[in-house]
Amino acid sequence: MRLIVTLVLLLFIAAGVALGALNADLVGYDLGFARFQLPKGAALLAAMALGWLLGGLTAWLGTSARHRRQRRHAARATDSKLPADA
Template sequence: MRILWIVAALLFAAVGAVFGALNGDSVALDFYFFHANLPKAAALLAALLAGWLVGGLVLWLAVVMPLRRRLSRQRRELARRDEPPALSRTQE
């Protein structure tokens, strides 16, 4: 199984290298505050990386953080339920 992952990674790396070589001409990017001239393949890779990072951040904030708060709240409630009841003065 491990050899299959290695072959797949090498295949994707080869396809990426060929794609980069075939799309080597420069593209001008204007980000309002600064301008950049990048090769097409580098611009695509940068856009892919930025999308991956923004998507991960949105997923973290929208799904993971609420689930962590819910888990923390449920752990506190469970700990409160497991505590022995305090004796009141009327029971002593």
């Protein structure tokens, strides 16, 4: 399994290097408050990394909220099963 993960990782690294090499020309970006030029490959890589991070953060926050809600419901269920004079 570890070998497969390593091979897939190397494949994606090679694809990223090829993508960056084939898209080396500069493109201007104007954000309204800043202007800069980046190679197309670097801009694409930055956009993919930002999307990956935001997607991971969203998934993590979603599962964390669900787990907290499940723990709260489980705690309420066990509290309701306890006798009142205990």
